Every structure is written in C-alpha cells, then in structure tokens.
Amino acid sequence: MALKLTLKPNERIIVNGCVIRNSDRRHFLDVENKADVVRESDLLDESDAGTPVKEVYFFAQTCLLNTELREKLIPILQAKLGRLVPVFHDEVAGNLVEAANHVSTNDFYKAMRALRPVIQYEERLYEMMHGKAPQTAAE
Structure with missing residues (x-):
C-alpha cells in the first residue's frame, strides 16, 4: 500500500536523506515503495x-x-x-x-x-x- 502525503505550500520532507521542498501550492504525493520519509514538522x-x-x-x-x-x-x-x-x-x-x-x-x-x-x-x-x-x- 502506498504512503499518501499531502504537502503544504513550502513544506519540506526528507526522503531517504534527501531534503525536498514543496512549491508554493499544496501537492499530493504517493510513495509507492518502502522509503524513509519524514516531514520537517515531525523533526x-x-x-x-x-x-x-x-x-x-x-x-x-x-x-x-x-x-x-x-x-x-x-x-x-x-x-x-x-x-x-x-x-x-x-x-x-x-x-x-x-x-x-x-x-x-x-x-x-x-x-x-x-x-x-x-x-x-x-x-x-x-x-x-x-x-x-x-x-x-x-x-
């Protein structure tokens, strides 16, 4: 089952050590395989x-x-x-x-x-x- 993420504008997440910043609009992501994912707000x-x-x-x-x-x-x-x-x-x-x-x-x-x-x-x-x-x- 995929991990479904809703990213707020400019929210950052870390995926397998890579920091990713969302653009200025809300986006949705589906992570379809096992990965280490954490939102900046959870750090x-x-x-x-x-x-x-x-x-x-x-x-x-x-x-x-x-x-x-x-x-x-x-x-x-x-x-x-x-x-x-x-x-x-x-x-x-x-x-x-x-x-x-x-x-x-x-x-x-x-x-x-x-x-x-x-x-x-x-x-x-x-x-x-x-x-x-x-x-x-x-x-």
Whole structure:
C-alpha cells in the first residue's frame, strides 16, 4: 500500500536523506515503495531533546535520517525505551513498547509516531511538577 502525503505550500520532507521542498501550492504525493520519509514538522531539534522521552525520540529520528548510525544507535535506543517503560502508567507505557517493537523492525517513523503521545504526557507532568513547560538542554 502506498504512503499518501499531502504537502503544504513550502513544506519540506526528507526522503531517504534527501531534503525536498514543496512549491508554493499544496501537492499530493504517493510513495509507492518502502522509503524513509519524514516531514520537517515531525523533526525535533537536538537542542529541544532535553527530556528523557524527547531524547529517545531524537535517537529514533537520527536512526531514520542516518542509516550509517543505525547499527550503533538501535541497542542504545532499545535500552533507553526499556528503562522508560516502568516509569509511565500502563496506557502510555504501551506506546513505549510499541515504539520498541517498531525500532526492532527498523520502522523508525512509526516509532516516532508512537512516542508523540508520551512526549505530550511527559510535558504535562513537567508542567504539573514545575508549574511551567520543561526546559530544554540549551536553557
């Protein structure tokens, strides 16, 4: 089954490491075979990876974007995911297990997608604990 993408005007995507920018109008793309595809809006800047879950997301993103680092990063990523599972309640921990399953099949985009609800939950926890949003590593 093809991956169907709708690109906003001037939106960038990365396909197998190649950055592609859309023109000034919305376009539709069908990716008909397996490829590493990620939208710019799904990317996390390294300076924003200052929390445990965001760090794991950044590692998954790095595996997606840099095939040369995958072999080295996958065991680190799996270990970090394993350490996070007991920290969160069952509903969110299931997303971490799902992300680990996707990492084991080299489907890093789906791993990132599974981590998004955990990032949102983590942000809410930081807000409750500190009365504000979490600080990034750069702050």
